[in-house]
Amino acid sequence: MSQITDLTLAQLKQALGDGDLSSVEITTAFLDRIDSLNPELNAFITISHEDACKAAADADAARAKGKAPAFAGLPMAHKDLFCTDGTRTTCGSKMLADFVAPYDAHVVSRCQQAGLISLGKLNMDEFAMGSSNENSFFGAVKNPWDLSRVPGGSSGGSAAAVAARMTPLATATDTGGSIRQPAALTGTSGLKPTYGRVSRFGMIAFASSLDQGGLIAHTAEDIALGLGLIAGHDPRDSTSADQAVPDYTATLNDSLKGKIIGLPAQFFDERLDPAMRRSMDDVLDVFRSLGATTVDVSLDHIAEAIPAYYVIAPAEASSNLSRFDGVRFGYRADNPKDLTDLYERSRGEGFGSEVKRRILIGTYALSEGYYDAYYKKAQQIRRLIKQDFEQALSQCDLLFGPTTPSTAFVIGEKTADPVAMYLEDIYTVATNMAGLPGGSFQAPLIDGLPSGYQLTGPAFGEGAILNAAHQIQTATDWHTLRPEGL
């Protein structure tokens, strides 16, 4: 058998069920790997040694009595914006550096009920604002493929931890690409479900009409297993969809014969990097060999998605983050001279620079006299984008394109220019604007670094995305490639 930490969640589940491995063995193996690699990678903010070991022993005991839930004793880790009762939840911010939530997020409870063990909390860009994981109060996360490069963001800790085999499964969130972009840059699989598919209860809010929780793992199969646990209606989130959750694993092996893959012209125009185009062509060749056909489609308003996103997301963020006032929870400035000073200094000292920029942009866009020019205009463009997707998806089953313009960039390369950083999400943002499900999966390496392709489906089409990605993963070995030396 290969090393325990090399196994996928599905393989670990099988080994545990067959009695080949115990939860204590599995959990200890991952914790040891975290301890040895985390000082370099910085993927974890909090490591839950004691709780995880105790839960593993309990899971083994329950399994011996035949009373264990399906995923009992299997390890995972949570992005540090999912609230965990009793373990601190920092959101990558000084503002919440010591915050211990008084309840569990819905996603956290569902994982716990299924028997999954949390190994700890994963690093991220502060308040999920960023595309490189350089905006964390707890320091940048390194890409396991090249320590001088970023892992992407904002779920950079989730992606790096899976890529480095510190956990087989990680929760993540995606507001404009924060699951798909880091998955692409680290050679992992990531899925952003349909808006409303996974409850946002207990997920610290960034932009409420765009935020969606999802997963990063090695394979589409592992994501199918995990999504079945966290998806579904939750009355505590008023935007949670009351829709039945299918068995995502049941359709993984469906044939792709006759399936139509749509290629949006705007993803493949002259601006696409030639190496990335070759990588995408390699994936498309496999789709065709599996019986799928392709059709050219158009997303006419894709170029406006980034400008409109940088109104809507900061506007919603400026409202959501007004709750951090130094009074009820979080950081509080020392010796405030009056209430205004308390608010202004607690927020000024507690938030990092990218968060401040977005609060200011959002406050400006929503301030008196600017509503029509910014927020309303952005929401009108949002409808045009959604209509583009409806039109394109009426001609095909799934849309295909690169997840990112290029492979992982060097740490520090884009920090001085926020707009250059924002354009990193040029292929992913529109999916959030339309509320559709999108996944990023492993494509061939480019000069030794991972690249990713993106599949976007109709609302609640997660099963079709995972099916297509699983078929590619069955026919290729790109998802099994691992960073050398780790």
Add this chain to the structure above:
Amino acid sequence: MSLTSDDVKRVAKLARLGLTQTETNETLTQLNSILGLVDQMQQTETDGVAPLAHPLELTQTLRADQVTETNHREKYQSAAPHAEAGLYLVPRVVE
């Protein structure tokens, strides 16, 4: 449209966000570059397009007006920087 240093201070005041002078200066350049990106929206024809607030366009769900939660005041206040006797403490606002 270009912001001035006074605009940044005004918006920061609205957001109750304390900025140092250095931060205000740095932020000014960056905000103007972000607004340059955002202003690309104005090229798009949107007359008669209804704004889209939520992707699924769900109507707000309602529930029966029944008590479903118990009181967790003590636990919730345990995360507060300064709380006493069930109250959140702030600097004096009324003399």
